[in-house]
């Protein structure tokens with residue numbers, strides 16, 4: 001039995017063996033330098049931005065793409081495009097990143113949360129219908145951690161109730177659902193290009209896409225101050241609707257365009273790493289690796305692991321102490337295992353106090369249904385996932401290249417060392433943490 005690094009033993013993963021994300025090549029540098037050469041004078045639109053839009057449309061098969069300056073902006077463009085306004089309700093999974101819900105608030109709409117599925121951690125289609133009211137306009141389906149949501153179960157419900165489906169693909173570029181790519185799975189989609197993402201603009205960025213001309217037209221105006229800008233025509237400086245400045249810039253776009261050329265290889269790499277690690281971790285007690293249904297791929301933006309202290313003979317009250325102990329011990333082994341969100345979105349203060357814009361807006365708005373409260377106990381699965389989740393992946397230690405199977409092998413070795421060879425020690429440490 002080898003001594004845990006936290007007790008003075010040798011770490012399994014040596015410092016410097018994990019590469020950060022994004023993986024930047026000479027090709028990416030050349031693309032950015034060329035964009036820099038062409039960057040003055042400032043103009044709208046930049047060719048690099050249009051080029052990225054064309055390439056994303058080609059990738060997704062969506063007719064219209066708008067590149068913008070964040071994933072949140074892309075999702076808000078979806079909300080505007082779907083004509084969601086004051087008091088309109090939008091269903092959002094209870095376990096996601098805040099922006100999946102706050103994009104609705106940006107248009108004075110009201111997020112209504114739906115619990116998630118215990119295996120996929122995505123919105124549970126079986127729980128959607130009970131949340132629909134006469135105010136409901138859309139469903140945000142999030143491809144959480146890198147796994148597409150259950151679109152074929154979501155769509156019939158949406159169609160029956162006349163709802164739009166907005167895909168939040170921020171964490172899942174490259175993943176496929178029944179042969180269709182992320183970005184093409186909703187009536188419109190918003191993806192992030194933030195530097196941590198599977199497809200990245202290095203800094204910030206986003207991609208909106210749709211096949212619907214009306215949604216596109218509204219989103220296009222919202223991206224540009226509410227104005228209509230005709231290609232080749234002088235700008236009118238006349239806002240038709242409420243708009244924002246969600247435009248993006250040529251350097252970020254050139255970088256993202258260059259990365260998009262390698263998205264197939266990068267995705268293959270991620271899938272190979274994640275699949276390999278799951279094979280190894282399946283046999284280790286105390287943790288539950290991610291589940292991937294046969295009809296879709298997971299691209300492991302995050303590789304989520306749920307802790308199961310019950311497997312080690314510890315009862316349920318030890319979930320959080322075990323999660324923290326395991327993360328600390330694994331980090332000492334050189335594995336950057338850590339918690340991500342530890343509470344469902346509706347448990348965040350914004351929703352508990354319901355004061356988005358001050359004076360209770362938009363919940364106090366006359367168009368909003370009265371009596372909306374967010375009771376975390378209504379989302380038991382999301383709460384449980386948040387309590388138990390530890391993640392690998394993201395920008396410090398992505399599953400994309402050049403991190404490969406040798407690193408996955410080391411991760412698996414570290415889990416084995418901690419949870420099998422040193423099971424008694426980690427159990428004692430967990431209990432000691434609770435009693436200290």
Ligand SMILES: Cc1ncc(COP(=O)(O)O)c(C=O)c1O
Pocket residue numbers: 070071072073075096097099100142168170171191192193194205206
């Ligand atoms: C699921 C999800 N939706 C939306 C966003 C927002 O993207 P951005 O940070 O680019 O605004 C993120 C980014 O972290 C995300 O993870």
